[in-house]
Amino acid sequence: MAPMVEINHLTFTYPGIDGRPPPGAPPLIEDVCFSLDAGQRCLLIGANGAGKTTILKILGGKHMVDPSMVRVLGRSAFHDTALTSSGDLCYLGGEWRRDVAFAGYQVNIQMDISAEKMIFGVAGVDPKRREELIKASSLFHSVNSVLKKNLTNPTFVMEQFNKSIQLPLTAPVNERNILDIDLSWRMHKASDGQRRRVQICMGLLKAFKVLLLDEITVDLDVLARANLLTYLKKECEERGATIIYATHIFDGLDDWPTHIVYIAHGKLQLALPLEKVKEISQLSLMRTVEAWLRKERDEDRRRRRERKEKGLPESDKVVEGTRVIGDPAKNAAKVVNNGWAAGRLTSTIAGEENFIFSSNSVLRQ
Numbered sequence: 001m002a003p004m005v006e007i008n009h010l011t012f013t014y015p016g017i018d019g020r021p022p023p024g025a026p027p028l029i030e031d032v033c034f035s036l037d038a039g040q041r042c043l044l045i046g047a048n049g050a051g052k053t054t055i056l057k058i059l060g061g062k063h064m065v066d067p068s069m070v071r072v073l074g075r076s077a078f079h080d081t082a083l084t085s086s087g088d089l090c091y092l093g094g095e096w097r098r099d100v101a102f103a104g105y106q107v108n109i110q111m112d113i114s115a116e117k118m119i120f121g122v123a124g125v126d127p128k129r130r131e132e133l134i135k136a137s138s139l140f141h142s143v144n145s146v147l148k149k150n151l152t153n154p155t156f157v158m159e160q161f162n163k164s165i166q167l168p169l170t171a172p173v174n175e176r177n178i179l180d181i182d183l184s185w186r187m188h189k190a191s192d193g194q195r196r197r198v199q200i201c202m203g204l205l206k207a208f209k210v211l212l213l214d215e216i217t218v219d220l221d222v223l224a225r226a227n228l229l230t231y232l233k234k235e236c237e238e239r240g241a242t243i244i245y246a247t248h249i250f251d252g253l254d255d256w257p258t259h260i261v262y263i264a265h266g267k268l269q270l271a272l273p274l275e276k277v278k279e280i281s282q283l284s285l286m287r288t289v290e291a292w293l294r295k296e297r298d299e300d301r302r303r304r305r306e307r308k309e310k311g312l313p314e315s316d317k318v319v320e321g322t323r324v325i326g327d328p329a330k331n332a333a334k335v336v337n338n339g340w341a342a343g344r345l346t347s348t349i350a351g352e353e354n355f356i357f358s359s360n361s362v363l364r365q
């Protein structure tokens with residue numbers, strides 16, 4: 001059977017203001033290859049600015065690349081818009097904090113509208129699936145009320161979190177809370193986490209075949225996150241869906257993924273099944289990733305020091321205004337892209353008034 005997601009020698013550079021990659025710009029993503037089959041769950045790992053969001057957006061059809069470089073369900077995500085409009089391919093990313101697609105329009109998630117209107121405004125949805133995503137269960141409410149009384153006891157909270165994530169996948173759906181949405185929430189008055197739940201719910205309403213998650217669990221409380229992860233695992237195991245999840249939060253993820261992909265500076269460092277990673281490292285997933293990133297940082301520092309000692313600029317990429325200039329002979333990007341995404345212009349075009357950072361480096365400012 002053909003892979004659900006196939007990345008073949010993916011190379012990409014963001015375009016300049018004229019819609020073309022700046023001449024001589026080194027590729028931001030370089031020669032990345034990996035593929036995933038039905039039912040597989042991949043954690044996409046990398047330091048801030050490594051290129052995770054860029055890869056997910058390319059897979060989500062938001063940037064144009066040569067169709068041979070990226071295939072989702074055997075099709076080109078950018079050229080075959082039916083992939084996303086049918087719901088077979090779903091991308092949930094950071095910009096969901098502000099806008100969601102509602103009844104064919106981009107709607108501001110903070111406007112005065114009820115959660116019910118937003119969720120029920122999505123057409124062509126299986127009512128049972130919608131119910132499952134929205135509904136709170138009696139089990140959740142009992143666990144939640146116990147938790148609320150014990151919030152000052154972190155050990156207790158962690159125990160409940162671990163128990164919750166280990167609920168058997170065979171447990172009836174009505175015994176698990178997924179997003180616990182109150183349909184009467186008014187979006188302009190909802191908390192960030194409540195808004196985020198509605199956004200995630202809307203993204204998951206259609207039975208996706210491939211789901212791309214760009215750290216969407218940051219606003220969720222521990223229980224909501226655990227339940228969502230369990231639900232997503234079930235989606236892969238029962239329906240053969242494929243998920244790629246970029247994250248920096250590793251709580252409860254030790255046994256969640258089937259595969260790990262590690263990217264550094266836009267280059268693939270490792271793409272392995274989880275068992276292989278566990279064979280290489282006896283540490284927890286978080287400690288393993290921490291060790292990889294520490295090694296990467298130390299090597300970067302050593303390289304910068306060596307360049308400085310030789311009287312060279314610390315980085316081999318010289319940024320001039322909107323241009324990133326490298327050694328054209330070494331770095332020439334074989335890129336086909338117009339950088340236009342079906343989203344907002346500002347998120348894809350580099351310019352002097354439009355400084356671009358990775359999503360998390362902005363938060364760190």
Ligand SMILES: Nc1ncnc2c1ncn2[C@@H]1O[C@H](COP(=O)(O)OP(=O)(O)OP(=O)(O)O)[C@@H](O)[C@H]1O
Pocket residue numbers: 014015028046047048049050051052053054055347348349350356357358359360361
């Ligand atoms: N629209 C853009 N135009 C030009 N460069 C961009 C654009 N968006 C991101 N970049 C650059 O691409 C690089 C990779 O960014 P990306 O957001 O893909 O990283 P990331 O791995 O998702 O990081 P984080 O973990 O911080 O979210 C960064 O150096 C960033 O500055």
